[in-house]
Amino acid sequence: MKSKRHGSGAAWISSPTCICKNQSPPTFFGLAWLFGTRRLLDAIFILGDLFELWVGDDVLSGPVDANLIARHEGLHFEDRCTRVLHFAAQQKAIYFLHGNRDFLIGEHFLASSGVQLLSDPSVLIFGEQRYLLSHGDALCLSDDDYQQFRIKVRSSEWQQSFLATPLQERLQQARQMRTQSEARKQSQQAAQQPFSDVDAAVAVQWMDATRSSHFIHGHTHEGVDHPLESAQGVGVRHVLPDWHATGRQPRGHALRLSLDTRMSDESAGDVDLVKTKVQTVVQRVSTV
Secondary structure, eight states: OOOEEOSSEEEEEOOOOOOOOOGGGHHHHHHHHHHSSOOTOOOOEEEOOSSSSOOGGSSOOSSOOHHHHHHOOTOHHHHHHHHHOOOOHTTTEEEOOOSSTTOOOOOOHHHHHOOOEEOOSSSEEEEEEEEEOOOGGGOOOHEEEEEEHHHHHHHOOOOOHHHTTTTHHHHHHHHHHHHHHHHHHHHHHHHTTTOOOHHHHHHHHHHHHHHHHHEESSSOOOOOEEEEEEEEEEEEEOOOOOOOSSSSSOOEEEEEEEESSSEEEEOOOSSSSSEEEEEEEEOOEEEE
């Protein structure tokens, strides 16, 4: 497990955006909000699922061209998104860890976008606080089917075999997986079955092992804070909601860390991509 240290300014920790091809305008709503209008930030941390689907870096067409960054001319969807990230990464540090939908993001994308990959989990040392960052899916232990699937698709053998198949075939398989996943989710909701949450006991074990009093993750999209007891005393598990970039009221979501010891819960409204609603959700006074 690696640690990333930030000792000044402010950082944003973003919930999953899950941008996809049929949501191109919302994509730039989200990316412009995160990367274009937040110039006072020192760093942005994206906790997985930046893309709805990512079937390999060969979806990108070629190297970064500065002229194309400004015009977005003649570019595929993934290339346009990569150009926006590349431009933003020149202004501030952008960190990313794999989610369950884009775990095949590799070195070519990272080099083209300027985004820096973190291991899952990672510890962010900000000021005198330690924040454990994870996508969160590895701790949804009650979902045996998903955990078995996760072990399979994260194996190097499966990934090598999958990436060796033609691109269009991979895209079709990935869309089928997403369709099956959504159907399963809707079936569970219709049957009023509880969703598979992060295992709280194991979450505390991770926090104790890393001496972290805050654990921040996405995946379950719950959008709430869970107080818990750890070796550091009273801690908090912050669960980020997903983004809703379509519809009449698109919104984004991020946690903002700053050295005034406050964590703010910021959401982007549907106005002009600039106005935000800020609410202090937790006051941090303890130190590690």
